[in-house]
Amino acid sequence: MKKINPIAALILFFCASLMFSSNAVAKVYIDIDSPSFQQFPIAIGDFQSPAGSVNKSTASGIAMADDIKRYLTMTGIFNILNKKSFLEDKNSGSVTATENIRFADWAIIGADYLLRGNITQNDKELVVESRLYDVTRGELLFAKKYKSKINENKTIARMIASDILLALTGDEGEFNTRIAFVSKQNSQADIYTVNYDGSEMKNVTNHKSIVIGPRWSPDGRYLAFTSYRDGRPEGYVRNLKNGTDKKVASFEGLNLCGSFSPDGNKLLLTLSKEGNEEIYVLEIGTMKLTRVTHNYSIDVSPTWSPDGKKIAFVSNRSGSPQIFIMDADGNNTKRITFEGNYNTSPSWSPRGGRIAYEGRVNGKFQIFSIDEEGNNLLQLTFDNAKNEYPSWSPSGRQIVYSSKISSKNKICIMNANGLNVRVLVEKTNSSLMPAWSPRFK
Amino acid sequence: MTPRTFNNGYRGENGNISKMIILSLIIHVVVISTVIIAIPTTSRHLTFGQAYSVQLVGPEVMLPAKDTSALGDILQSNKAASSIIVKREVSSLSSTPVKKEEAGKLTIEKALSALRQKERSTPQAAPAAKPSATASTATRRNVPGGQSSSRLSEYTGFIKSRIKSNWTLPQTLRPKDNVETIIEVRILRNGAVERINFEKRSGNRYVDDSAMKAVQKSMPFPPFPDGMMDNYIEIGVRFHSSELR
Amino acid sequence: MRKNLTLIGFLVLVAFGMTIFTGCAKKKTVIKDEAIQEQTAPAAQTAQQDNEAARQVKEQADRERALREQAEREQAAKAAAIAEVNIRDINFDFDQSNIRPDAREILKANADILLKKGAAEIAVEGYCDERGTAEYNMALGERRAQEAKKYLVNLGMEASQIKTISYGEERPLDPGNNEDAWANNRRAHFVINGR
Numbered sequence: 001m002k003k004i005n006p007i008a009a010l011i012l013f014f015c016a017s018l019m020f021s022s023n024a025v026a027k028v029y030i031d032i033d034s035p036s037f038q039q040f041p042i043a044i045g046d047f048q049s050p051a052g053s054v055n056k057s058t059a060s061g062i063a064m065a066d067d068i069k070r071y072l073t074m075t076g077i078f079n080i081l082n083k084k085s086f087l088e089d090k091n092s093g094s095v096t097a098t099e100n101i102r103f104a105d106w107a108i109i110g111a112d113y114l115l116r117g118n119i120t121q122n123d124k125e126l127v128v129e130s131r132l133y134d135v136t137r138g139e140l141l142f143a144k145k146y147k148s149k150i151n152e153n154k155t156i157a158r159m160i161a162s163d164i165l166l167a168l169t170g171d172e173g174e175f176n177t178r179i180a181f182v183s184k185q186n187s188q189a190d191i192y193t194v195n196y197d198g199s200e201m202k203n204v205t206n207h208k209s210i211v212i213g214p215r216w217s218p219d220g221r222y223l224a225f226t227s228y229r230d231g232r233p234e235g236y237v238r239n240l241k242n243g244t245d246k247k248v249a250s251f252e253g254l255n256l257c258g259s260f261s262p263d264g265n266k267l268l269l270t271l272s273k274e275g276n277e278e279i280y281v282l283e284i285g286t287m288k289l290t291r292v293t294h295n296y297s298i299d300v301s302p303t304w305s306p307d308g309k310k311i312a313f314v315s316n317r318s319g320s321p322q323i324f325i326m327d328a329d330g331n332n333t334k335r336i337t338f339e340g341n342y343n344t345s346p347s348w349s350p351r352g353g354r355i356a357y358e359g360r361v362n363g364k365f366q367i368f369s370i371d372e373e374g375n376n377l378l379q380l381t382f383d384n385a386k387n388e389y390p391s392w393s394p395s396g397r398q399i400v401y402s403s404k405i406s407s408k409n410k411i412c413i414m415n416a417n418g419l420n421v422r423v424l425v426e427k428t429n430s431s432l433m434p435a436w437s438p439r440f441k
Numbered sequence: 442m443t444p445r446t447f448n449n450g451y452r453g454e455n456g457n458i459s460k461m462i463i464l465s466l467i468i469h470v471v472v473i474s475t476v477i478i479a480i481p482t483t484s485r486h487l488t489f490g491q492a493y494s495v496q497l498v499g500p501e502v503m504l505p506a507k508d509t510s511a512l513g514d515i516l517q518s519n520k521a522a523s524s525i526i527v528k529r530e531v532s533s534l535s536s537t538p539v540k541k542e543e544a545g546k547l548t549i550e551k552a553l554s555a556l557r558q559k560e561r562s563t564p565q566a567a568p569a570a571k572p573s574a575t576a577s578t579a580t581r582r583n584v585p586g587g588q589s590s591s592r593l594s595e596y597t598g599f600i601k602s603r604i605k606s607n608w609t610l611p612q613t614l615r616p617k618d619n620v621e622t623i624i625e626v627r628i629l630r631n632g633a634v635e636r637i638n639f640e641k642r643s644g645n646r647y648v649d650d651s652a653m654k655a656v657q658k659s660m661p662f663p664p665f666p667d668g669m670m671d672n673y674i675e676i677g678v679r680f681h682s683s684e685l686r
Numbered sequence: 687m688r689k690n691l692t693l694i695g696f697l698v699l700v701a702f703g704m705t706i707f708t709g710c711a712k713k714k715t716v717i718k719d720e721a722i723q724e725q726t727a728p729a730a731q732t733a734q735q736d737n738e739a740a741r742q743v744k745e746q747a748d749r750e751r752a753l754r755e756q757a758e759r760e761q762a763a764k765a766a767a768i769a770e771v772n773i774r775d776i777n778f779d780f781d782q783s784n785i786r787p788d789a790r791e792i793l794k795a796n797a798d799i800l801l802k803k804g805a806a807e808i809a810v811e812g813y814c815d816e817r818g819t820a821e822y823n824m825a826l827g828e829r830r831a832q833e834a835k836k837y838l839v840n841l842g843m844e845a846s847q848i849k850t851i852s853y854g855e856e857r858p859l860d861p862g863n864n865e866d867a868w869a870n871n872r873r874a875h876f877v878i879n880g881r
Contacts, residue, residue: 006465027625027675028593030601033683035651037609077611112609112654136657169614169647187856210856212820226824232851233824253850254828256821270825272850275832277825300825314822320781321822342781344819353617358819365819388819397613417612433820 039079040168043086043111043135044069047128050118060153061119064128067157068115068164071175074197074413075165075397076420085109103138111135115164125149128156132164141167154199171395172439179391179400179424180204180214180223181411181434191225191238193437198424205238205245213257216437218264223435224248224257235269237284248282258302258313268302268311279313281328292330304328305348310372312336312346312355323357325372336374343368345389349416351396356380358388358401367401369416380418391436392416400424402432592668597676600628600662604678608655614647619683622652629673632662640677652680761879773799775873776834780815783829785837793834796876797841807879808843810834812852813859815868820854827852834874 047061072078087105106114117130126148132141144163146156158175165173180193189211194201205211210228217224223238235249235257249255251273258268258279269280269289279293279302293299297317304311312325320341326333337343342360349355349369356369367380367390381387386404393399397416402409409432411425425431620643627636637656642649656678665671773796776789785793800808812831814823831850839845860867 006469027677028597029623029677029679030597030604031679031681032601032605032608032655033681035608035610035655036606038611040609040611077613107658112658136654169611210853212824228853253832254824254852256824270821272825272828272832277828298822298825298829301819301821314819316781321819342818344822360818415613419612 037079039077040112041079041081041110042072042113042115042164043081043083043106043109044072044115045086045117046083047117047119047130050120050129058119060121061117064117064119064153064157065115067154068161071158071161071197072164074422075173076415077169081109081111098133098138098140101133101138103133103135106133106135113141113164113168115160117160121150123150126152126156128160130160130163132167158197171397174393174395174398174436174439176440177394178220178437178440179411179434180216180437181402181425181431182211182214183427184211184409184430184432191223192431194425201425204240213433214435215257215259216435217260218262218438220438220440222260224260224267226256235267237267248284248287256300259304261304262306262308268304270300270302279311292326292328293333294330301345303346303348305372306350306352312348314344314346323355323370325355334374336370336372338374339377347390347392347399349392349396350394354396354416356390356392356399358390367399367418369399378418380414380416381421382418387412389433391434393436394439400434400436402434404430404432589668589670592666593671593674596663596666596669596674600659600676601678603659603662604655607658608651608680610648610651610682614645614651615682616643616645616648619681620645620648621682622649622680624652624656624678624680625675626656626678627673627675628662630665630669630671632664634660634662635673643680643682645682648680648682652678655680773876773878775875777869778830778872778874780868780872781818781826783826783833785833789834790837793837794841797838797843800838800878801842805847805878807847807849808838809849809851809877809879810838811875811877812850813857813871813873813875814855815871816855816858816863817868818855823854824852827854830872830874834876 044065047058047064049058049061069080073080087109101114103114112135114133114135115130116133117128119129120127128146129144130146131143133139134141142163144160146159148156162172162175165171174196177196178193179196180191182189183192187210188208190207191204191211191214192201193204204223205225205227207227207229210233212226214223214225216222217237221240223240225236225238226233227236228234232250233255234247235255236245237248238245248267249257249269249271251271253272254270254277256270258270260267261281265284267282267284269282270277271280272278274291276296277298277300278291278295279299281290281292282288283290292302292311293313293315295315295317297315298321299313299315299317302311302313309328310325311328312323314321315324316322317324318335321344322335323337323343323346324333324335336355337357337359340359340361343357344359346355346357352372354369354371356367358365359368361379364384365386365388366382367387368377369380369390370377380390380399381401381403383403384405388402388404390399390401398413399416400411400413403412404410407430408428409430410423410427411431411434412421413424414421424434621641622639622643623641625636625638625640626634629635637653637660639649639653665674774792776785776792778784778789779786810831812827812829812834814827814830818826828850829852831852835845835848835850838848855871858867858871859873860870862868
């Protein structure tokens with residue numbers, strides 16, 4: 001009996017455990033390889049008068065919501081739901097406590113996020129309150145109040161859009177940036193700047209000569225560029241606050257401005273004063289010049305990496321214009337483009353890692369991006385145009401470039417993957433050589 | 442006298458016996474808990490493995506989907522209990538006498554499930570059994586042998602397409618490399634979710650959040666179809682963020 | 687026809703060359719700078735009150751200006767004399783800056799003329815066709831000008847006499863969008879600043 005007991009008990013327990021485990025099927029895994037959608041569905045209600053007064057949308061509230069919708073659409077990562085599909089009636093549309101919102105009504109129309117707000121304006125000031133909700137979780141993501149002088153509605157709409165982007169993507173986006181570009185008719189050109197949304201275009205220089213390659217300083221206060229105002233190509237730095245130009249490079253031969261260093265103290269130049277087109281570093285404070293390339297070929301269009309340790313540039317030392325990378329002191333030069341026989345205009349992503357450039361393919365120029373090792377090449381534009389001069393946004397998520405069909409250039413913006421193209425500037429003059437500013441505080 | 446002695450002895454032995462009983466109980470508890478923990482995990486692998494290594498069917502039975510479900514219904518009502526037990530025994534012991542007995546009926550079931558597996562299969566191939574201990578390779582097969590499991594694979598297929606249709610992730614938020622997030626859910630018979638949590642985080646906050654959201658938006662799930670006899674199922678949803686461009 | 691065009695062209699370019707070289711920090715042009723500055727100074731003063739002083743300074747500037755213009759006319763005549771004999775452009779292959787065999791002949795002829803007539807200063811302008819990137823073309827145009835300059839120096843001219851300037855793809859000679867136009871636009875052009 002002693003011996004039987006353990007065995008019987010063992011078998012019994014064995015079977016029992018098996019029976020228990022057989023009531024649950026073994027864990028099953030399913031694999032999902034890609035998302036179905038690439039845009040967050042968001043519902044944005046018209047902004048209302050705050051509670052206390054009659055809860056209804058005002059013209060300015062509708063305009064505020066429309067402005068926010070426009071800005072979010074520019075990012076390319078939002079699907080703005082049509083307000084005609086909203087289920088909640090307008091009376092409950094103002095900013096209310098989270099528990100009063102019927103999230104199921106929003107989930108049903110397919111919204112992942114919901115934005116609501118109040119707006120009051122009097123003679124002196126504008127006060128806007130806005131709240132962003134996660135519909136799936138039924139949670140408030142942020143509630144914020146904005147105050148400004150009267151008529152700053154668009155500024156507040158930009159701030160709200162930035163806060164939404166920050167909450168959902170960790171980056172405030174590009175709403176507080178401007179783009180500088182060259183506006184040109186025949187051989188007369190000058191530099192203009194414009195807001196990210198195409199508004200507030202301003203004329204910056206008055207040279208009326210050949211002008212090329214504007215580049216922003218890291219604090220957004222200066223623009224470096226090359227101009228033939230005095231009859232030859234010379235390098236200038238313009239103070240945007242007081243509107244003065246300072247000539248920083250006026251050597252024998254060619255003087256072309258490259259980009260500022262990330263700390264703003266140095267400027268890259270292409271000079272030919274020693275008989276050959278080479279790259280130099282100019283310390284702006286001391287005007288001390290250091291030569292960086294020592295190669296008989298053409299070395300031009302230098303641009304700094306975001307950490308200031310490397311420089312990307314164009315050289316034809318291997319027989320045709322290609323993109324190279326070297327250390328900031330000129331050592332360890334390495335070619336990174338091997339596709340195509342004409343690759344120029346490198347621009348380094350502020351997030352690091354990738355370089356955008358223009359490359360000739362089938363007689364046209366297209367925008368490409370490639371990583372710093374020369375791998376993972378991506379073609380970003382495919383249309384029948386001359387697409388040139390890519391420049392990254394501060395977040396590294398968008399690229400501005402110029403596009404030429406027929407005889408005129410226009411400025412376009414696209415996402416860093418080539419999607420969501422929109423036209424930023426299209427004038428009677430040619431608009432080209434755009435440069436994206438840093439974020440303005 | 443003798444009975445007394447016996448009684449005495451017996452009583453004496455009783456004392457010893459009770460000690461022995463206690464000792465054996467302790468051993469039993471230890472062994473049983475080991476068994477309860479160990480056997481469920483191993484049986485999964487072997488179950489899955491056996492399902493593919495035992496090729497009882499020669500040519501595949503070509504039946505349209507409708508008929509297979511009907512057949513399935515007919516078969517499973519008879520076979521449900523026995524098929525499960527058969528499954529377990531096969532997994533734990535090397536001999537398969539019971540299995541051979543059921544060979545005839547099992548043949549068709551296997552053919553049906555193999556057929557469904559092929560119809561529904563994603564790029565996961567159905568290679569020969571690998572007695573590997575890692576959960577991921579073994580459990581890549583959605584179809585354990587048996588009718589209940591074909592129902593299960595239908596159900597999981599539905600869940601997969603629903604979750605995928607609720608997964609939103611802008612390309613600008615995707616990381617450069619391919620990362621993986623796994624959300625595990627325990628779904629009850631009525632489709633309600635008893636438990637949902639991260640089995641594995643990719644480390645990228647946006648991928649993780651979007652994955653959790655995709656599953657949450659898909660809840661509650663439909664109730665189990667007839668034929669799925671389990672009280673609950675555990676599903677691990679693996680989200681991959683490969684670059685498309 | 688071609689000679690006339692070249693003549694007019696040179697006159698224009700000489701006058702242009704004059705205005706270019708007023709910017710250079712050279713002894714010869716220092717006087718010019720001051721004259722120009724004096725010319726603008728009176729303009730500023732007239733904006734204020736002192737008309738009489740302004741008028742006097744203006745007269746002074748006018749006189750100096752008249753002198754300069756006279757000198758310019760003389761130099762233009764001299765340049766015209768030089769330009770009567772062709773100083774021709776040379777052309778380049780696409781994306782190349784090396785001097786072609788046909789270009790060598792032209793450069794030899796140009797050098798002969800320039801050396802004989804004692805032209806004091808020359809500007810070599812480098813150009814590209816409209817294809818390609820503007821910045822790269824600036825550099826390529828400069829290189830073409832430099833190659834031409836080197837060749838002229840090898841033929842006996844003084845390096846200090848020759849300036850290079852690139853216009854890249856700007857100021858094309860031929861506005862067409864075809865191979866012929868592009869071939870014409872890829873050039874080095876010579877501007878004489880005779881003295």
